Amino acid sequence: MLRSLGADAVPVRRPEEIADLDGLVIPGGESSVMDKLSRAFGLAEPLKSAIAAGLPVYGTCAGLIMLADTVLDAITGQQTLGGLPISVRRNAFGNQIDSFETDLAIPELGDPAVHAVFIRAPVVEAVEDGVTVLAQLDDGRIVAVESQNLLGTAFHPEVTGDTRFHQYFLQKVRDRVVLPAD
């Protein structure tokens, strides 16, 4: 999807691949496995430093969990990269049978509503100051947030082909490349 929007997208699995990045997307998957592998292969610490230094990162679903400062219902010993001052509850909706798709009104992205797919998805249970809430479910639960260089959604925009979240993220990346923060 990022390639279709004109970005040069590469997979990242090794610490030495981080230095060349202007932005990073942490996709869906199993957050406990991402955590284990990122630590086992020395990716976690350089990523934390890069996030602190302002690297734009977009996390979807498990990626949102990786960006959260606090995770509820984590497996024993599970850690995150952090950076977003939020609490996220892992797998907040229940089993796969409770997974769903729905439309979400997101003013920042304009009309029409974003069709969002939630697959064993997390929700954001608490946000601290400085975090912008981009989307909420009908019951008020928070499912998309932004804070400085970080963007997170509990759902998967890549599954429906709606490019607006990725465009929104790429704009963050472009803004920083053109005008470095320091």
Add this chain to the structure above:
Amino acid sequence: MSTVETPSQNGRSEHGSSRVKRGLAEMLKGGVIMDVVNAEQAKIAEEAGAVAVMALERVPADIRSQGGVARMSDPDLIDGIIGAVSIPVMAKARIGHFVEAQVLQVLGVDYIDESEVLSPADYVNHIDKWKFQVPFVCGATNLGEALRRINEGAAMIRSKGEAGTGDVSEATKHIRKIKSEIAALSSMSKDELYVAAKELQAPYDLVVEIAETGTLPVVLFTAGGVATPADAAMMMQLGADGVFVGSGVFKSGNPAERAAAIVKATTFYDDPSVVAEVSRGLGEAMVGINVADVPAPHRLSERGW
């Protein structure tokens, strides 16, 4: 169709759609799914980095050695496994046994494997998987079989291999077969696809879709005989989206370390130095049996049609 729509202020909300069913498999890509028979094994698998676990009554190697009819697990065991881990839990139902599938759906498993590893309950029909909200994974030895399963509603395919042997040769054969048949379709002109569909014994519309996209519309894992990190990495290099490991972990000398090593080798499947590193000192792999020594009537991959 089994989808359920509920009104929403934001707009329509839908459960059990193909997108939601296939989507979970998308999230498992690049990962390892491990067979477990109880909560303790499930914990070990989760600790080792499995992206999901597969609950079954006995691992295929035991089904093979003990014989008898193999069925869905006891619901107590499945509840125990669901309670023990936070990663997705899959469970096996017998081919055609739609009531076992109904039971598994009620128990809240995240995926049902309609599996040839268990004794078939129907030698003619597979389960009508569209009737369920829970997604299904099914085995296939070739593209035609994969497309017949997708036509019945499967949201994920795994190549069958020969479960419970520790011999990877059938897994290799099946993933190569499926990949080469997809490639062949992609190179055909449109007027050849009618006969291709007939020969594959697959629905024409799906055949056209594969020819156009060059890929299955669902995730393709591989299974059946993977016992070492190198086996798993080979399946990934052959084009699998991920790997099922059955008896290979818990029939080996050191399940926890072997499981973690297979996970790492699956992630870094294209880096032989990582595969070499994680393969060191794992102790005994499952002893295994050569598929050639298994008499044809006992080959699990020949179940399903």
